[in-house]
Amino acid sequence: MREYLLSFDILTDKDIDLLEGKIQKVELKKDEYYIKEGSVCKSVAFVVSGIFRSFYATSNEEETTYCFRFENTFLSAYSSFLTQNKSVENIQALSDSVLLVIPRAEILKLEEKSRNWLRFFKIMTEQEYIDMEKRIFLLQKESAEKRYKDLLQNQPEYLQLIPLNYLASYLGITQRHLSRIRKSISN
Structure with missing residues (x-):
């Protein structure tokens, strides 16, 4: 500290x-x-x-x-x-x-x-x-996709360490919507 x-x-x-x-x-x-x-x-x-x-x-x-x-x-x-x-x-x-x-x-x-x-x-x-x-x-x-991309760019550690249900809540979307966004970005 x-x-x-x-x-x-x-x-x-x-x-x-x-x-x-x-x-x-x-x-x-x-x-x-x-x-x-x-x-x-x-x-x-x-x-x-x-x-x-x-x-x-x-x-x-x-x-x-x-x-x-x-x-x-x-x-x-x-x-x-x-x-x-x-x-x-x-x-x-x-x-x-x-x-x-x-x-x-x-x-x-x-x-x-x-x-x-x-x-x-x-x-x-x-x-x-x-x-x-x-x-x-x-x-x-911003759109949910833009919020996710912002997180991906600025705080990628979130995406690896935080359970998806909490991440979806943080982004203001459902877990299902988060899965669709992740899939579209990875393609």
């Missing part, structure tokens, strides 16, 4: 040292949850290894996957984390995973102690917003 944090050229080794002793290593088995709908998110986690999906249940009780996270990324039910209200999302491990969990109280202390941490969290928040906006525009503007 230290290398990842330093790669932003914002935090110093001294800033990162402020984290020592405040991080908890958590191991989750495949299908276990980082957070479930109805819980309040009280931490941010750094994914050391594993794959996670964020999803919510529709009014018809269907699961809609809207995000995946891989190693060397941060993970949180961000709205719940910020507001301390109950989460409307679930975050589930799709593989055995290792997380480094940072409690919310410690993050708030880091922001108070170091302007660099405040800048870092601001940049992370901005990046999450930009990613979310791109996702919304892609879903609303």
